[in-house]
Amino acid sequence: MSHENPYDALPSAKSMAADNLGDDMRRVNVNPVELFKRGYALLGDQYWLFLGMSLVAIILGSLVLMMMCYVPIIFFLPISFASAFVLYRDIYAQPIVVTQIA
Incomplete structure (x- = not known):
């Protein structure tokens, strides 16, 4: 992808003093579809x-x-891989429903 970088400073750009703020500004059109393709x-x-x-x-x-x-709540309980799903159903299901409603 050898595109020219549109954000580089122009060679003729002067310092950003208050008297020449808008002299050498480069406008860039942004195309979101093209960006997703890239x-x-x-x-x-x-x-x-x-x-x-x-x-x-x-x-x-x-x-x-x-x-x-x-x-x-579950810190002092014996944990296994199978019990994780039971705990998920028993403990985590209610807050998930509340979060989805809110």
Whole structure:
């Protein structure tokens, strides 16, 4: 991608003194569709993987605070992989419903 960087300073740009603030400004049109196409071209076939990972991170990040509220409750209980789902159903289901309603 050998595009010219539109954000580079112009060779004729002077100092940003108060008397010549708007003399050599370069306007740039931003095309969001083109930017998404360039992003897809950079990531290639991993675009959807990155998008999915981002969505999972957002969802898990929003659930962390609710989960932290119940750490003292489950702190002294024996934890196993199977019991994690039972605790999730019993403890975390109500705050998730409240969060979705609010």
